[in-house]
Amino acid sequence: MANRYILQITLLLSFSTVSLSVSYNLLQLQQRNSSLACQELLKKLKGKPEYCHDDSMDFKFPEEIKQPQQFRKEKAALVIQEMLQNILDIVRRSFSNTVWDETIVKNLLLELHQQIDSLKTLLKEKLEEKGITWEDSKTIPRLKGYYWRIRRHLKAKHSSICAWTVVQVELFRNFSFVNRLTDCFQD
Amino acid sequence: MLLSHQAPALGLLSLCLMVYVSLALNTSHNTPESAAEKCNFKMTFRKYRLILSWELKNRSVVPTYYTFGYTIMSKREGMKTVENCTNITRSFCDLTDVWQDMPETYIPMVKGFRGETLLVLCLAAITNLDLSFQPPDFRIVGYADHINVSVQFPPVAPKIYGEELHRHASLIIEEHSEDIDKRHEPKISGSFSGNFSYVINNLIPNTNYCVSVYFEPRNSRIVIKPPLKCVLLQLPQESGSSKSIKIIVFIVIFISVAISIILILKQIGYVCLHTEFPKALIFRNFVVQIFPERPLSEEVNMLEVISVHRKKKVWDYNYDDESDTEDEAPLRTNARGYTMHGLTGRLLSQFRPSSASSQASHPEDPADEESEEPDKETEPLFQPLAAQGPSPGQREGPRERAEGLPHNRSPKDDDSNSTGGSGDKITFNVDLNSVFLRALHDDAEDSEEAALVLPPQEEDPQETESSLLVPHGKKLQVLFPSLPPGCLWTGGDLSDKSDTTSSGADDDVRDGYIMR
Numbered sequence: 236m237a238n239r240y241i242l243q244i245t246l247l248l249s250f251s252t253v254s255l256s257v258s259y260n261l262l263q264l265q266q267r268n269s270s271l272a273c274q275e276l277l278k279k280l281k282g283k284p285e286y287c288h289d290d291s292m293d294f295k296f297p298e299e300i301k302q303p304q305q306f307r308k309e310k311a312a313l314v315i316q317e318m319l320q321n322i323l324d325i326v327r328r329s330f331s332n333t334v335w336d337e338t339i340v341k342n343l344l345l346e347l348h349q350q351i352d353s354l355k356t357l358l359k360e361k362l363e364e365k366g367i368t369w370e371d372s373k374t375i376p377r378l379k380g381y382y383w384r385i386r387r388h389l390k391a392k393h394s395s396i397c398a399w400t401v402v403q404v405e406l407f408r409n410f411s412f413v414n415r416l417t418d419c420f421q422d
Numbered sequence: 423m424l425l426s427h428q429a430p431a432l433g434l435l436s437l438c439l440m441v442y443v444s445l446a447l448n449t450s451h452n453t454p455e456s457a458a459e460k461c462n463f464k465m466t467f468r469k470y471r472l473i474l475s476w477e478l479k480n481r482s483v484v485p486t487y488y489t490f491g492y493t494i495m496s497k498r499e500g501m502k503t504v505e506n507c508t509n510i511t512r513s514f515c516d517l518t519d520v521w522q523d524m525p526e527t528y529i530p531m532v533k534g535f536r537g538e539t540l541l542v543l544c545l546a547a548i549t550n551l552d553l554s555f556q557p558p559d560f561r562i563v564g565y566a567d568h569i570n571v572s573v574q575f576p577p578v579a580p581k582i583y584g585e586e587l588h589r590h591a592s593l594i595i596e597e598h599s600e601d602i603d604k605r606h607e608p609k610i611s612g613s614f615s616g617n618f619s620y621v622i623n624n625l626i627p628n629t630n631y632c633v634s635v636y637f638e639p640r641n642s643r644i645v646i647k648p649p650l651k652c653v654l655l656q657l658p659q660e661s662g663s664s665k666s667i668k669i670i671v672f673i674v675i676f677i678s679v680a681i682s683i684i685l686i687l688k689q690i691g692y693v694c695l696h697t698e699f700p701k702a703l704i705f706r707n708f709v710v711q712i713f714p715e716r717p718l719s720e721e722v723n724m725l726e727v728i729s730v731h732r733k734k735k736v737w738d739y740n741y742d743d744e745s746d747t748e749d750e751a752p753l754r755t756n757a758r759g760y761t762m763h764g765l766t767g768r769l770l771s772q773f774r775p776s777s778a779s780s781q782a783s784h785p786e787d788p789a790d791e792e793s794e795e796p797d798k799e800t801e802p803l804f805q806p807l808a809a810q811g812p813s814p815g816q817r818e819g820p821r822e823r824a825e826g827l828p829h830n831r832s833p834k835d836d837d838s839n840s841t842g843g844s845g846d847k848i849t850f851n852v853d854l855n856s857v858f859l860r861a862l863h864d865d866a867e868d869s870e871e872a873a874l875v876l877p878p879q880e881e882d883p884q885e886t887e888s889s890l891l892v893p894h895g896k897k898l899q900v901l902f903p904s905l906p907p908g909c910l911w912t913g914g915d916l917s918d919k920s921d922t923t924s925s926g927a928d929d930d931v932r933d934g935y936i937m938r
Contacts, residue, residue, distance in 0.1 A: 271641065274551055284495050284547040285529045291495050404495045404527045407549065411525030414641065 258357055259308055263420040266315065269350045270410040270417075276343045277407045280335050282400030290397040294384045294405060296412070297377040303416050309361050310374070311419035316354040317375050318413060321382035322406055323347045328389070334399045461532060461544030467637070468556040470580035470587070472521060475514035476532050476544060485534030485541045490515045495527040495547070524550050524583035524590070524641065550583075555591050555637035557648035562633050564653030569622040571595055571633060579613030586613040591637040597622055598632040598650060630654045 303311060326343055329335045385402055392398030461476045478484075490507035493499055507515035521528055527549050534542035563570045573593070580587050588610060595606040608620045625631060632650035639645070687693040 267640065271643070274549075274641075275643070278549070278551055284527055285545040288493060288495060288529055291498055293497060401495075404547075407527065408496060408525045411550065411641070 259420040260422075262312075262353060262357060263417045265353060266350060266417040266420075267414055269346050270413050273343060273346050274407055274410050276339050276346070277403055277410075279339050280403050282396065282403045284400055284404050287397035287400040290392065290395070290401050291404075292388055292401060294381055294388070296381055296408070297374060299374055300378070300412055300416070303419055306416065306419045308420055309358070311416045312354055312358050312361070314374055314378065315413055315416050316351060316358060317378050318409055319347055319351050319354070321378070322409060323351065325382070325385060325389075325402065325406065328386075329399065332394045332399070334394065334396060335403075460542050461546070463530065463544070463546040463548060463552075464554075465548050465552045466554050466556060467582055467591075470576055471516055472518040472553075472582055473514050474517050474530060474548070477513065478534070478542060478544075480542075483534070483541050484536075486536045487511050487534075488513065489533045489535070490530065491533075492517075492521075492528050492530045494523070495529060501531055518581070522584035524585065550641040552644075553582075553590075553639060553642055554644040554646055555639055557634070557636040557646055558593075560633075560635040560648075560651070562651050562653055564631070564655050566627050566655060566657050567623070567625050569597075569625060569631060569633060569653060569655070571620045571622065571635060573618045573620075573635060575614045575616055575618055577616060579615040587637075588613050590641060591639045593618075594636055594638045595620055595622070596634045596636075596647075598634075599626075599629055625655055627655050627657050 300314060303314070306314070323344065326340060326347070329340055330337070385405060389398050389402060460479055462479060464475045464477075466473050466475065474490075476488075487509050488507075488511070489503070489509060491501040491503045493501050504515055504517070504520055527547050530544075530546055530548060532542075532544040533540055534544075558573050558575070560571060560573045563572075582590050592607055593610060593614065595608065597604040597606065604622075606620065606622065608618075610618065622631075622633070630652055631654075632652040634648050634650050636645065636647050684693060
């Protein structure tokens with residue numbers, strides 16, 4: 236009985252692999268463009284980093300994400316999703332502080348939402364298929380701690396201009412790491 | 423009362439003081455900003471090196487030397503100096519091996535001095551978005567339908583921010599023509615190192631194409647395109663020698679094919695080739711035929727022909743017949759049934775020999791050669807030759823000009839010499855078809871001269887000879903029904919006094935012999 240369907244199963248898996256490969260490649264291209272757009276938006280903000288170096292801080296970004304060559308596609312997608320979600324949360328907080336230009340912030344939020352939705356769709360199919368959950372990864376908790384430290388810094392500095400400038404620089408740096416993670420999508 | 427009058431003054435004074443203080447504070451606070459605005463920084467990947475250059479906005483300020491330092495925004499570290507960029511007069515610094523982390527935001531600081539005086543302080547925040555890539559050097563070579571683009575990379579793969587170049591930029595080749603613009607992104611395996619060549623195919627000949635090669639960064643949108651390099655694609659012109667070689671090869675092939683076809687047809691039997699050329703294609707005497715030579719002036723030789731009675735035996739198929747005499751000259755027949763009679767003649771005067779070829783080429787004019795006009799004072803004597811060797815060229819009746827001595831001889835004397843031959847005698851073969859004989863008679867009535875033209879001998883000599891000579895009165899007349907009348911020579915030029923020894927009147931034809 237199983238022998239009858241071996242051929243069909245084999246074909247299904249191969250086609251699904253091909254389709255998923257195409258999706259990862261498309262996602263890589265989309266993510267790179269989106270990351271570049273987000274960095275350009277962050278660059279337009281008023282903050283002058285050269286004047287706020289005294290307020291700079293090492294938030295201890297997870298080292299394994301800086302050089303993600305050993306990540307699988309699914310893990311890289313998970314990490315990217317977590318990063319984008321936290322960046323979205325931090326950017327939303329700037330509305331209440333009227334530090335950053337609202338137009339730039341809205342455009343930034345729009346880019347973030349689009350990328351998060353694409354990742355969610357892909358990850359939902361992949362994780363259900365392979366049975367991978369985000370709890371299995373140790374990187375995610377470390378990433379959560381990183382973004383907690385950023386929020387704490389804002390709170391401690393009373394959301395000053397230089398505090399937000401330092402956050403601005405840190406988020407800019409985040410998107411460079413996202414681009415490195417998207418390289419894992421390549422076969 | 424006095425205070426009330428001074429209150430406005432005091433108020434005004436305090437206001438001025440506040441404004442002055444605030445202005446002073448603002449000035450001191452804005453010093454870093456003003457310092458940053460005094461320089462324009464430019465981050466460039468030029469000739470595969472990471473170069474940070476600066477330019478003072480106020481050109482009137484010209485420092486004598488600069489000092490460069492930097493810090494990283496995400497690290498709580500002080501300013502770092504660069505050894506190669508301390509106390510420099512140039513306005514740029516090579517940071518290829520200094521800045522190794524692309525995601526970071528670098529804060530460069532440039533101090534301009536004149537002597538010990540700080541003239542200018544420049545600060546900036548440099549990110550990967552500020553990086554521009556200078557286009558590489560490239561060459562193009564145009565062919566008939568394609569262009570070869572070559573780029574020279576360093577032997578060692580260049581690095582930027584500590585990583586290989588291909589991770590930060592892609593090589594782009596743009597193709598421009600009148601109507602079409604194409605973009606090529608060649609896949610480079612590994613890094614940009616060594617010589618790199620790319621071929622743009624499927625181009626239209628006799629069209630002008632322009633090419634540009636540049637880097638497209640992955641982490642910024644700043645693209646610097648070089649000036650276009652253009653080439654006109656032309657079809658290669660074949661040199662004259664190559665054309666001639668092609669023509670020769672084609673001709674050789676054509677001839678070989680034709681020869682092979684002819685040989686095949688010959689083998690099959692469709693074509694039969696003659697081994698002998700027809701007379702018209704014999705060009706041995708072509709020139710002579712086209713431009714016949716003037717006949718040489720002939721010397722007339724007086725020929726004394728001695729006629730000798732000789733029985734001519736006709737073989738009657740009787741092997742027992744032994745009536746032949748030894749004196750009789752054996753008949754020599756050729757394949758065509760000719761009977762060769764050798765005649766001995768003596769040269770009566772010197773003559774200039776003519777070529778045998780001219781004789782052979784004029785077989786139809788026997789009279790010109792054989793009819794020697796004798797001297798008026800002498801009479802030709804005919805003497806049939808004795809056994810002579812085979813005459814040369816028995817095909818068409820070869821002839822030799824007779825030579826004889828200009829004196830009269832008796833037949834007897836000639837008879838004695840007929841067989842042996844002497845040094846004074848020259849034997850020659852006479853084409854009977856070309857001999858004109860005239861029987862001379864003493865009788866005055868014999869003014870009419872009979873002309874004898876001996877026809878070619880038939881295979882049946884008996885029958886032939888019987889028709890040769892027909893007595894016609896006292897004259898000899900030969901019937902040649904096949905010959906046109908023009909061939910008969912009347913012999914009018916001969917002297918009437920020439921006589922023949924019993925040759926003309928008393929010829930008998932009997933028993934197969936001809937007797938004269």
